[in-house]
Amino acid sequence: MSRLDCDQALAHLQDYLKRELTPELVTEVRVHLEHCRDCTGYARFEESFLSMLETRAGQTTCPKELRARILAALRAETTGS
Amino acid sequence: MTRDRKAATLSPMAEPSAPGRSFDEEALPHLDTLYRVALRLTADPTQAEDLVQDTMLKAYRSWRQYRPGTNARGWLLTILRNTFINDYRRRKHEPVAMDLEAVEPHALYRSIQDTDPEGSFFSQIVDAKVLEAIDALPADFREVLALSDIEGMPYGEIAEALKIPVGTVKSRLFRARRQLQAVLYDHAVEAGYIKPRETAP
Numbered sequence: 001m002s003r004l005d006c007d008q009a010l011a012h013l014q015d016y017l018k019r020e021l022t023p024e025l026v027t028e029v030r031v032h033l034e035h036c037r038d039c040t041g042y043a044r045f046e047e048s049f050l051s052m053l054e055t056r057a058g059q060t061t062c063p064k065e066l067r068a069r070i071l072a073a074l075r076a077e078t079t080g081s
Numbered sequence: 082m083t084r085d086r087k088a089a090t091l092s093p094m095a096e097p098s099a100p101g102r103s104f105d106e107e108a109l110p111h112l113d114t115l116y117r118v119a120l121r122l123t124a125d126p127t128q129a130e131d132l133v134q135d136t137m138l139k140a141y142r143s144w145r146q147y148r149p150g151t152n153a154r155g156w157l158l159t160i161l162r163n164t165f166i167n168d169y170r171r172r173k174h175e176p177v178a179m180d181l182e183a184v185e186p187h188a189l190y191r192s193i194q195d196t197d198p199e200g201s202f203f204s205q206i207v208d209a210k211v212l213e214a215i216d217a218l219p220a221d222f223r224e225v226l227a228l229s230d231i232e233g234m235p236y237g238e239i240a241e242a243l244k245i246p247v248g249t250v251k252s253r254l255f256r257a258r259r260q261l262q263a264v265l266y267d268h269a270v271e272a273g274y275i276k277p278r279e280t281a282p
Contacts, residue, residue, distance in 0.1 A: 010187065014255060018229065020236055042190050045200045049262060050230055052203040056211045057231045062116035066130050070112070070137050074104075077141055 004032045009039055017046055104144050107153045108137065114154060114232055115161055121227040122165050124216035132169060136161040155242040158228070162243065178219050179260045189262050196276060202269040214264045222257035229254050 004012070009032040015021045016029045033040045115136060119129035140147075140160050147156055193200065215223055228239045229250070240247045269275045 014251070018236070041194055041198050042187050045190050045193075045198060048200045049203060049258070052200075052211070053215075053226075053230045054233070056208050057117065057121070057215060057227075058233075060113075060117050060120065062112040062133065063130070066116070066133060067112060070134050073134060073138060074141055077138065 004028050006032075006036060006039055009033065009036070010042070013039075013043055013046060017043070017050060102149065104141055107147070107149075108140055108157060111154045111157050112137075115157060117231060118158065118224075118227050119161060119165075121215060121223050121231070122162075122220070123169060128169060132161065132165055135164050135168065139164060152238060152241070154234075155238050158242040159244075162224070176217050176219050178222065178256065179263065189259075189266055193266075193275065202275040203265065205274040206265055206269060206272070210268055211265065214261055214268065217264065218257055218260060221253055222260065225250055225253045226257040226261070230258070 009029055012021060012025055012029050016026065021029065033043055112133070115133050116129060119132040119136075120126065123129045123132055136157065140157055143160075147153065190198075190200075193202070215226060218226065224243070225239060228234045228242070229236070234242075236247045236250050239250045243250070266275070270277045
């Protein structure tokens with residue numbers, strides 16, 4: 001297995017963090033990160049950015065009123081037809 | 082930290098001729114996702130509510146076209162997106178992409194790696210500012226960002242819902258993140274959460 005250099009590892013980083021890589025490539029990226037502090041630092045930064053996005057924007061839920069309104073509209077469809 | 086992927090793992094055994102699971106069972110669990118995506122697409126809570134309601138009604142009316150066992154979330158998101166494009170007024174000043182092509186992908190990181198390598202300045206930015214920054218991305222960008230980084234959808238599912246190649250999903254996502262990081266960084270500097278980068282010699 002050939003070692004990835006920094007450019008190659010970083011090119012895969014986005015997919016690595018999103019768990020979209022093949023198992024072989026995951027291993028190669030992981031091996032690189034274990035040996036490269038610079039890339040590990042960058043990977044951590046990207047990771048904290050991604051988890052920040054999820055916490056900030058991913059917790060919102062559909063308002064109860066909207067849910068009720070939709071259910072009522074669906075019911076009206078059923079009985080109206 | 083990783084959201085578990087609630088990809089609609091429906092029984093592949095569902096008989097195609099049977100009515101299958103009801104609309105309520107298949108569609109209603111995705112209301113939160115639809116609402117969040119609608120919020121990011123419209124950047125307006127009132128419009129987002131209308132968009133979700135329209136989407137659900139359209140989905141209900143065309144429920145017979147849905148094939149049981151396929152991905153209900155993707156199917157609903159396609160309807161949501163088409164409804165948005167066709168029936169909702171685009172913003173007067175639709176944001177445009179920043180020209181980041183020339184910038185090295187990790188240029189931002191380089192400028193903070195000595196002072197704030199973990200990017201902890203992100204956590205100091207208030208929610209409203211983060212959402213505002215997302216909503217200031219071009220529509221194509223905030224759409225993939227919402228589906229991938231907020232909803233945790235796999236590339237393949239996003240590509241299918243948006244009818245674009247996986248490569249396009251990835252490149253849009255990549256540029257969306259960089260633009261968002263740049264905007265948040267500038268905000269953090271302005272607010273004094275982080276020291277401005279020293280201009281390279």
